Every structure is written in structure tokens, then in C-alpha cells.
Amino acid sequence: MNIVILGSGNAATHFGQAFQQLGHQIVQIYSKTKANADALAFALQCPGTDDLSQLLRNADLYLIAVSDEAIPTLVETMPQDINGIVVHCSGATDMAILNRFRNYGVIYPPQSLSKNKTVDFSLIPFCVEGSDTSIANSLLQLARTFSSRSILCNSQQRLAIHLSSVMVNNFSNILYQFAYELLEEHNLSFDLVRPIILETAEKVQNHVPITVQTGPAIRGDEATQQKHLKFISNKPDLQQIYQLLSHQITKRK
Template identity: 55%
Template sequence: MKIVLIGSGNIATHMGKAFMHTGHQIVQVYSRTLANAQALAKLLNSTGTDSLEAVVDHADLYLLAVSDAVIPEVAAQLPQELEGLVVHASGATHIDVLDKFRHAGVIYPIQTFSKSVDLELTETPFAVEAREPADTSTLITFMSAISNRVFEGSSEQRMAMHLAAVFANNFSNALFQVAYDLLAQHDLPFDLIRPIILQTAEKVQNNEPRAVQTGPASRNDQNTINKHLQFISSNPDWQSIYQKISDLIVKRKENNSEN
């Protein structure tokens, strides 16, 4: 397939590499910053442009890998006559945003991408959606060369997956940073907490999270909870997050025991 990448960020980079490694040709890379377009294009044996009007019209697939916020604007500026499949990769964006194109779809990877962190996509789940069933089949076949875990998911299911990923990835990472800051305040290195972070992630690979929940809230140990809240009394944001998540754990336990 001939592929045009619209965007030069984390997703465009990781997907572009995967497309190239599975034998496809990246015919063009667009970014509003020409240097970024050219840098990624160089990596992918392609050419860069900063003009949406200059995007070639003969590709088989156009991947819109830009920030969610600008997908509608970029879609509006692309030529309506594109023959190829136009897809975005956004979890929180409805397929309808691509309504003007003859062939529209979504390939949503449930994964976290950082430019600096290399990633094997084989085990990354991809939720695929297209307006036309024939296009769904095309996308499933196409993506199956990259990942073993390609499946069809509706726009609503994709929103649920995206939100689940935000809780499980973005938010837990934000809590890791709280741990980092807490340790730093007491002259302790983050290294102390790295093994438990890995162990926490490994535990839920074979268990439902609630089955391996531990900690003061899970024992409804209000004495320890109060000590903790007191310990971070100078940081109301941390206190409030501590209280809310502890309440959730306590409430969940109570609901379980009632069943």
C-alpha cells in the first residue's frame, strides 16, 4: 500500500516505522512544521511537506495522526476527492469526523507511545472501525500484519477503551510522579519504588485488579489513612486524590461484601 502520514508525532513515528517494516511505502509525510515532516520522512525514506494542499491524491491510505483537537480542521483542509481510505488513530474521536471522505475509518492502538521508547507493536491491541464493511475488512487485513490483536470496535467502545487507558496509563503515571515527588522531599530516590511499580503491573497480567488490591484503604485502616493524610497536609491536591481513591477502594470492598 501507498501511505500518507498526516502528522509527525509519537503515533505517526511508531506507525510509520511499522508500516515500512511490513513492506508498505510511505509516499509522503505532512506536518505543519516542515522540519518535523522532513525529519520523519527521512527516517521512512519518504518526502515531507507542510502543505495540506500538496498532499498527493493517489495513496491507498491516509493516516491522520495529529492531536485530537485538530483532526476536524485537518480533515476539512484535505481534498474531498481522495480515493484512498482516510483513517484517524484517536480513541476519543468519532468516525463521523471523517464524513466528507468516500472511504473513512479508524485504527486505534491501545498503547502509550513515546518517541524515545521503542515498542514492539505485535501484542498491541488495535480497534478498527470503518464506515463500509469492505473497508473494515481491508483495515483488519492490513493491520493484522502489524499486530496479532486486531479487532472491530465501535466509536462508543473506542471511547470506553480510551478512557480505560487514560485511567490505567496516564493517571497511574501521574501517581508515579506523586510518589517521585514525595520521595524527593525526603531525600529518597525514585529507584526505591520502581520494583513495586513493576510488580503492580505484573500482578494484574493474570489477575483481576480487585483480587490483588492491598493497602490501608483495602483494609479500611482509617488510622493509617489519617496518618497519611496528616503527612501530606501541606499538599491539598495530593490529599484530595488520596481521599477520593481511598473512598473508592473502601466503597468497592463494602459492595463486594454485600454480594
Template identity: 50%
Template sequence: MLVLEPMNITILGSGNVATHLAKAFLSVGHHIGQVYSRDLGHAQTLASLIGAQATASVTKLHADADLYLLAVTDDAIAHLVDELPHTLRGMVVHCSGATDLDYLARFPRRGVIYPPQSLQKDIYSELADIPFAVEGHPKSAEDELLAMARKFAPTSFRCNSRQRLALHIAAVFANNFTNSLFQISYELLQAEGLPFDLLHPIMQETVQKALQHEPRTIQTGPALRGDKLTIEKHLQFISKKSNWVKIYQQLTEEIRSKKLN
């Protein structure tokens, strides 16, 4: 087993993932020296929580940190990497599910630690339940990063860039798109004076079954049964919402294409 010494970490970013990971690293004995954000106020907010120094300038980053964690939006990673001083000596790591490790190619020791979870900085999440996807170069850097992650998230695992992209897309379907469908359901009921909690039991049942079975084996509903009259009635009811009609039709076709023989 790889034994790690406490590290001095710089956090670049101040949002949801940055906040959760900063607290996680701190909780297992690492030190957060600096927090960087383009917005100094945002950097100061996170820095004050973890006893770190805030900065809004990459030129003021300390060159001697052991690890630089880029917890910023996917679109900001490449630009931030270009801005980082060449004098940085520690491992440089990003947290993106959709960004290749190669984006950090100019750093000799580099890595990725990606949580397939919807994190919000003001809402507690049990990181120990999250399987963080870890990749690194060289292998010694990956070993080190995986050992770090497993200190607060024991189910963390090795995952290459292609696998991580697939995991990210799958997470978008399972979480982001599903939550958007929940919102459509909410608006449908609200428009008819019905409370959203009427759907809580079926939502809970759906998730529970999906956790225990391959999802297509528990599929039900008019699309699976081929109830054309019901489908047409649904489409007519939502006809004024063209986006909803497209979603309904596309998901109906997807369900029918996965029908078990």
C-alpha cells in the same frame, strides 16, 4: 483471508504515533509517499527516516494515495478534515481513541486504527504486542484496514466507536493516571532523601498481580482495611499539597466502595 497489495500511504502528522505507524507500514511492504505536518521541519525529519516527500501544505497532497493516515492530536482532527481536498481518492483513517468514526463522514472509505499504548517516537515499542482497535466504513474498508494492521500487530481487532472510547478512557486510567501517581510517589521520597527505586519491587508486583487477577480482588492497604488513624496521618503528612490530598481522599473512597464482602 484478504490478500492485500502494497499500498501507497500518506502520513499526516509527524509525532509519536505517526512515526511508529509509518515505520510499521513500511516494514510490511507498503510505500510512504508523503509526510505532512504544519511544521515543515517536523515533516522533513520523519520523511527522511522513511524515504518520503515532506510537505507543510494540504494543497500539495497527492490525490492518488491509497490511504491517508491522520496521526495528529484529537483536537486537530476536525480542522484537518475540513482542510483536506475533496479530490482525495484513498481511504482516510485517524488514530484517535476518543474521536468517532463519523468525524470522517465526508469520505466514502474511512476508518480508525487506534493503539491503546503509550508511544514515544524516540523509544522502541514492540507493535506486535499491541492490540490495535480497528473500525471502518464500509465493511470492505474495515476488512482491509484490519488485514493491514494484523500484518504488524496480529492481535488487532474490530472495535466500534463507543467501545474504542471506553478502551481509551481505561487506558488513561491504567497508564496516564497511574504514571502521575508514580510521580507523586517519586516526589514524596525525593523530599525525604529516599531513592525511587525502593518502590520498584512493589510497582512490579502490583502490575504482575493485576495482569493475572481482577484488580479489586488483590487490593490491599489502609483504605481497604479501614485504618482511619493511618489515613489521617497520611493526609496530615501531605496537607500542604492540596491536590495530593484530594487525590488521596478520592482514591480512598473508590477503594472502599469496591471492597469485597
């Protein structure tokens, strides 16, 4: 398969490398910044451009791998006479944004991608959508060459997956940061809580999360909760988060 990648960041880099490892040919990289296009093009051994009028028209797949905010403008300025399938890899962007093209769809990996960290796509359940049944099945077949866990889902389902990913990834990470700062304030190392982070993550791999919930809220231990709140009385934002999350845990007892 001949593939054009539009974008030069984390997702574009990982997808480009993964496609090449599967034997596909990256035939062009586009980025609005020529230096970025050339850098990824050099790594993937193909031409790069910052001029959408020079976009190849006869590739099999056009992967849009830019920020969600950049997708609408890029789509509107792309040539419409593209023969291949145009896809984006966003979790929160509706597939309909691509409907100016004849064939289009979505290949979304619910995973945080960083250039400097190797990603094993075989462990990621890609979420696939297509403009019609044939396109959807073609994209699912492609996604399953990355991961056998890939599934078909509509835009609403994909948004639910994206929001869930934000909660378990981004929201949990800011809680880790709160803990880091609290420990640092008391001359303690974050290493002290790294084991319990791993323990919790391992438990939810095989259980419904609420069934392995622990701590003072699920036990109804008001005394300990009040000690915690008094301890962080100089941190009203953290107090509010603590109370809100504790309330949600208590509701599910």
C-alpha cells in the same frame, strides 16, 4: 500498499517505520511545518510537503496522525477527491469526523508512543472501525499484520478504551510523581518503590484488579489512613486524592 502519512510526530514516526517494516511503501509525508515534514520524509525516504493541495490523490491509505485538536481543521482542508481509505489513529475522536470522504475508518493503538522509545506493535491490540463492513474488514486485516490481538469496535467502545488508557497510564503516572516528590522531600530515592510498581503491574496482567487490591483501605485500617492524612496535612490536594481513592477502594471491599 502505498501510504500517505499526515503528521510528523510520535505516532506518525512509529506508524511509518512499522508500515515500512511490513513491506508497505510510504509515498508522502505531510506536516503543516515544512521542516518537520522533510525530517520524517528523509527518515522514511519519501517526499515531504506542507501544502495540502499537493497531496497525492491515488494512494491506498491516508493516515492522519496529528493531535486530536488538529484533526477537524486538517480534515476540512484536505482534498476531497482522495481515492484511498482515510483513517485517523485517535482514541477519543469519533469516526464520523471523516465522513466527507468516500472510504474512511480508524486504526487506534491504545499505547503511549514516544519517538525515542521502541514500540513492539505486535503486543498492542489495535482498535479498528470502518465506514462500512468491507472497509472495516480491510482495516482489521491490515491491523492484524501489526498485531493478531487487533479487534473491531465502534466509536463508543474506542472512547471507553481511550478513557481506560488515560486512567491506567496518565493517572497512575501522576500518582508516581506525587510519590517521587514525597520521597525526595524526605531525602529518599524513588528506586525504593519501583519494585512495588512492577509487582502491581504484573499482578493485573492475570487478575481482575480489585481481587489483588492491598493496603489499609481494603483492610479497613482507619488508624493507618489517619496517620497518612496527618503526614501530608501540608498537601491538601494530595489529601483529597488519598481520601477519594481510599473511599473507592473501601466501596469495593
